[in-house]
Amino acid sequence: MRILSGVQPTGKLHIGNYFGAIRQFVALQRDPANECYYFVADMHAITTIKDGRELRENSFMVAADFIALGLDPARSVLYRQSDVPEVAELAWMLSTVTPMGLLQRGHSYKDKVAKGITPNHGLFAYPVLMAADILIVRADRVPVGKDQKQHLEMTRDIAVAFNQIYGDELLRVPEELILPEVAVVPGVDGQKMSKSYGNTLEIFAPEAELKKRVMSIVTDSTPVADPKPTRGNTLYALLKVFTPAGQWAGSKKLFTEGGTGYGEMKKKLLGLILDTFREARTRREQLEQDHSYVEGVLRDGSERAREVISKVMTDCRRVCGLGWV
Ligand code: ADP
Ligand code: TRP
Numbered sequence: 001m002r003i004l005s006g007v008q009p010t011g012k013l014h015i016g017n018y019f020g021a022i023r024q025f026v027a028l029q030r031d032p033a034n035e036c037y038y039f040v041a042d043m044h045a046i047t048t049i050k051d052g053r054e055l056r057e058n059s060f061m062v063a064a065d066f067i068a069l070g071l072d073p074a075r076s077v078l079y080r081q082s083d084v085p086e087v088a089e090l091a092w093m094l095s096t097v098t099p100m101g102l103l104q105r106g107h108s109y110k111d112k113v114a115k116g117i118t119p120n121h122g123l124f125a126y127p128v129l130m131a132a133d134i135l136i137v138r139a140d141r142v143p144v145g146k147d148q149k150q151h152l153e154m155t156r157d158i159a160v161a162f163n164q165i166y167g168d169e170l171l172r173v174p175e176e177l178i179l180p181e182v183a184v185v186p187g188v189d190g191q192k193m194s195k196s197y198g199n200t201l202e203i204f205a206p207e208a209e210l211k212k213r214v215m216s217i218v219t220d221s222t223p224v225a226d227p228k229p230t231r232g233n234t235l236y237a238l239l240k241v242f243t244p245a246g247q248w249a250g251s252k253k254l255f256t257e258g259g260t261g262y263g264e265m266k267k268k269l270l271g272l273i274l275d276t277f278r279e280a281r282t283r284r285e286q287l288e289q290d291h292s293y294v295e296g297v298l299r300d301g302s303e304r305a306r307e308v309i310s311k312v313m314t315d316c317r318r319v320c321g322l323g324w325v
Helices: 015-030 052-068 086-095 100-104 107-114 126-136 146-166 207-215 234-242 245-256 262-276 278-288 291-320
Strands: 002-007 035-040 076-080 141-143 175-177
Touching: 002 015, 002 126, 015 035, 015 141, 015 234, 035 052, 035 291, 052 076, 052 278, 052 291, 076 291, 086 126, 086 146, 086 291, 100 126, 100 146, 107 126, 107 146, 126 146, 126 291, 141 146, 146 175, 146 291, 207 262, 234 245, 234 262, 245 262, 262 278
Parallel strands: 002 035, 002 141, 035 076, 141 175
Antiparallel strands: none
16 A cells, blocks of 8 residues: 655644644554655645745754654655655646636635635645645555545546546545544644644644643633533643543543643643653654754655656656657
């Protein structure tokens, strides 16, 4: 099974990224039957980040974060999207079979515009570039958070459209892999945790900063002695994400029985976050001092990725009638 996924380097990785995506990436690479490709989606990120130095730094950080969180360059191919420029070429070919209506229905684009981001063509065509990322390695499965479901549907539609025009088996039609139990991790304000909403708990933030963020989680004014609501309660949802399944009944009682204040629960959550990421945080500090190692991993990864995509690109250029074949 060929697995592929990417994360945009638009900011520091947060626990939503971990539970929605990276934890699955790490688990998938452990199965020897899988061939995993994971990349830093920097060409996607220029749709919103216009400072080159910032983007380059972010890309490095995300790559180092990936490695610290357990993505193993010996088991997975790790690369930076812009080191594989063929992706942009395939995106152009795909864009010529993508109906405008398909992109106009995109939730992610509509949400971004509604949030006040000035739309540009890149943002509008984002799903086409994402389709190219996936189709170029002939991925079977794409592990993502629930919010990416529509992008995967669009990828399938685009692949089918291309195959209908140019030949049935050319592009492999992929499927998403979504973990239902941690569909969407909420941020400190209760909305979906997202770098673009400024409501994240960063995995590698210094301890004092992380503490401040956890303490800022929005809660209601239920008195300490009373049972606390569980539905729509951000702190409850976050504790559930971090508590091992076997211990959840005990933690749940903190809410349903009353007597425990939100402050105490927040301290518990902070402890769980630090425990969960202790090893990764240490490894991340080491990688910060070793830029050349991280760069080497990315360079090697892009070379390996370009080997597998060369056949797909040759096929696509041939059927479209582009270049020498
Ligand atoms: P962000 O919304 O912070 O910019 P990205 O869009 O870069 O995050 O998402 C990277 C990966 O993490 C995607 O697979 C996405 O589905 C997943 N992800 C992001 N935020 C969450 C969340 N709050 N809950 C679950 N998964 C998430
Ligand atoms: N759009 C994805 C996100 O915002 C990131 C991404 C880009 C991606 N290309 C991809 C994810 C290809 C999976 C496969 O999270």
